[in-house]
Amino acid sequence: MTPGARTTEMIKKHEAEILQDWLQRQLGAVTVRSDLMKKSELEEQSRALLSGLAAALQRGEVGDIRGPAWGPVRELLASVSQTRALQGFTPSETATFVFSLKEPLFAHLQKVLAGDAPALATELWTTTVLIDKLGLYTVESYLRSRDAVIQSQQRTMLELSTPVVELWKGILALPLIGTLDSERTQLVMESLLTRIVETGASLAIIDITGVPTVDTLVAQHLLKTVAAARLMGADCLISGIRPQIAQTIVHLGVDLGDVTTKSTLAGAFAIALQRTGLSIGRATPRTS
Amino acid sequence: MERIPILKMGDYLLVTVQVDMHDRLATTLQEDLAERIVKSHARAVLIDISALEIVDSFIGRMLGSIAAIARVLDAETVVVGMQPAVAITLVELGLALPGVRTALNVEKGMEILRRSLAEEASGGASEAVIEESVIADAE
Numbered sequence: 001m002t003p004g005a006r007t008t009e010m011i012k013k014h015e016a017e018i019l020q021d022w023l024q025r026q027l028g029a030v031t032v033r034s035d036l037m038k039k040s041e042l043e044e045q046s047r048a049l050l051s052g053l054a055a056a057l058q059r060g061e062v063g064d065i066r067g068p069a070w071g072p073v074r075e076l077l078a079s080v081s082q083t084r085a086l087q088g089f090t091p092s093e094t095a096t097f098v099f100s101l102k103e104p105l106f107a108h109l110q111k112v113l114a115g116d117a118p119a120l121a122t123e124l125w126t127t128t129v130l131i132d133k134l135g136l137y138t139v140e141s142y143l144r145s146r147d148a149v150i151q152s153q154q155r156t157m158l159e160l161s162t163p164v165v166e167l168w169k170g171i172l173a174l175p176l177i178g179t180l181d182s183e184r185t186q187l188v189m190e191s192l193l194t195r196i197v198e199t200g201a202s203l204a205i206i207d208i209t210g211v212p213t214v215d216t217l218v219a220q221h222l223l224k225t226v227a228a229a230r231l232m233g234a235d236c237l238i239s240g241i242r243p244q245i246a247q248t249i250v251h252l253g254v255d256l257g258d259v260t261t262k263s264t265l266a267g268a269f270a271i272a273l274q275r276t277g278l279s280i281g282r283a284t285p286r287t288s
Numbered sequence: 289m290e291r292i293p294i295l296k297m298g299d300y301l302l303v304t305v306q307v308d309m310h311d312r313l314a315t316t317l318q319e320d321l322a323e324r325i326v327k328s329h330a331r332a333v334l335i336d337i338s339a340l341e342i343v344d345s346f347i348g349r350m351l352g353s354i355a356a357i358a359r360v361l362d363a364e365t366v367v368v369g370m371q372p373a374v375a376i377t378l379v380e381l382g383l384a385l386p387g388v389r390t391a392l393n394v395e396k397g398m399e400i401l402r403r404s405l406a407e408e409a410s411g412g413a414s415e416a417v418i419e420e421s422v423i424a425d426a427e
Contacts, residue, residue: 186376193372200392227384231375233368233391 003126004062006119007105010112011054019050021104031096036087045080049101052076053134062126065133077134081142085149094142098135102128162188164195171272172201172234173265177210185221189228196234203275204229205268209240219254226259235275237261239268292317294324299331300401301363306339314350321354325361332401333358336394338369348383355388364404365389368397 011018023046026032027039052073059069066074077098084094105127113120162184167173174192178184192204206222208214214222226236239262241249246263249256262268273279290313295302301324303317321333335354340347355365366389378385391397 189376189379190372193375196392197372200396202392202396224379228372228375228379231367231370231378231385231390232372233370233393233396 002062003122004057004130006113007109007123007127008054008057010108011050011057011105014108015050015054018104018108019047021107022046022050022101025103026097026100029096029100031093033089033093036089037084045076045097048076049073049080049098053101062130065130065137073134074137077138078141078145081138082145085142085145091139091142095135095139098131098138102131105131158184158187162191164191166195166199166201167205167269168273168276168278170199170201170203170276171269172196172199172204173207173269174204175207175210175240175265179212180218180221182221185224189225192225193228193232196229196232202234203237203272204234205237205239205265205272207240207265207268208238208245209242209265211240211245214245214248214254216252216254219249219252219256223257223259226257237268237271239263239265291320294320296324296328296330299329299405300398301325301328301330301333302336303333304336304339308342309340309347309350311346314347318350318354318357322357322361325358325363330363331405332364332366334394334397334401335365335367336369336397337367337374338371338393340374341371343374343377345381345383348378348381348385352383352385352388355385359387364401366391366397366400368392368394 023043026042026046056070056073064070080097081094084097106124109120109123109127113123161177163175165173165175172192172195174188176188180188195201196204206225208222211218222238226238229236237260238256241261241263260268260271262271270280290307292303292305292307292313294317295304301321303321307313309317324330325333333354335351337351351367355367358365367385368391370390389400391400
């Protein structure tokens with residue numbers, strides 16, 4: 001008899017009992033999180049996993065959980081770990097859900113194979129290996145869904161942090177906040193260039209007041225953005241250079257080329273107005 | 289053979305790239321343009337690349353060299369209508385086209401050319417006009 005065949009047979013025969021036993025043990029365990037999950041949901045997940053396991057075992061592939069026979073079980077585990085990740089379960093709590101199946105399974109195996117010690121040892125080993133694999137798979141997909149959450153948050157943050165505002169007709173401002181890495185530069189460039197096309201602006205002010213440090217890499221990214229805007233026919237000014245940053249730029253030997261720089265956004269705006277031939281004047285004479 | 293048409297309008301030569309530039313087409317354009325500048329005594333060249341969606345380093349370099357050739361022949365060049373994606377690609381390729389004037393669209397490009405021709409004619413008079421528009425103190 002192949003290893004695992006008796007387990008298959010046993011699960012098929014006693015599925016309902018095992019499920020009852022498993023549920024009782026899960027609900028009685030210290031790791032139960034009734035605050036995060038309803039009892040009915042846990043029951044549903046347990047039933048689905050056990051019947052999926054039985055179905056996959058029936059098709060006879062005990063060793064390889066990456067095989068096609070295990071497709072439904074993998075999907076189930078992925079969805080379980082995803083919902084649990086969102087519900088706030090820890091990775092070990094999620095994995096414990098799968099590992100806790102060992103206890104009822106082993107108890108039943110012991111009962112069924114009471115007289116046959118070598119067979120019992122083989123079956124126990126096969127089942128352990130199998131459930132370990134499933135548990136590890138669950139942890140992996142848990143981490144994957146967590147990564148997906150983090151990535152989507154990063155994307156949202158990127159979008160939030162790169163607004164392009166129109167200060168005046170033909171003058172755009174790009175207040176940068178946070179460090180500029182190459183991915184962000186790409187996004188900043190894209191949104192700036194798109195806005196240049198939309199508004200037909202001929203001047204853009206890049207304000208780096210919110211950029212904590214300017215090293216050679218950040219400067220290079222800034223210059224790239226300036227060059228790309230110039231290719232679209234828009235000149236760039238860089239404003240918001242704090243004294244500290246001016247010192248760093250000079251000490252590092254960063255060459256900002258022929259880009260006009262100003263310490264404040266107001267100063268850059270004044271230059272921008274001047275270049276577009278506009279001026280700001282006082283509407284009423286001062287009365288002091 | 290496929291060619292990119294070059295239109296003459298007064299002192300200006302207009303080139304509109306409507307198809308994807310392949311290498312052969314770009315070299316042909318360069319030769320044709322050099323010839324036309326000399327033949328028609330053009331003072332300015334406007335290249336509209338708004339329909340160009342894909343560039344490689346060769347096309348990027350070609351744009352630069354077309355502008356350089358025109359400058360040698362005493363004609364101002366302005367490249368207009370570059371797509372954002374094209375601009376980003378060129379910058380990432382390290383081709384910022386330092387010697388090429390650029391504008392957002394044909395209208396602005398023509399304005400630049402007109403102004404620079406007028407400037408040449410009057411010896412930098414419009415430069416002075418820009419400097420005169422001083423911002424009044426906001427205080």
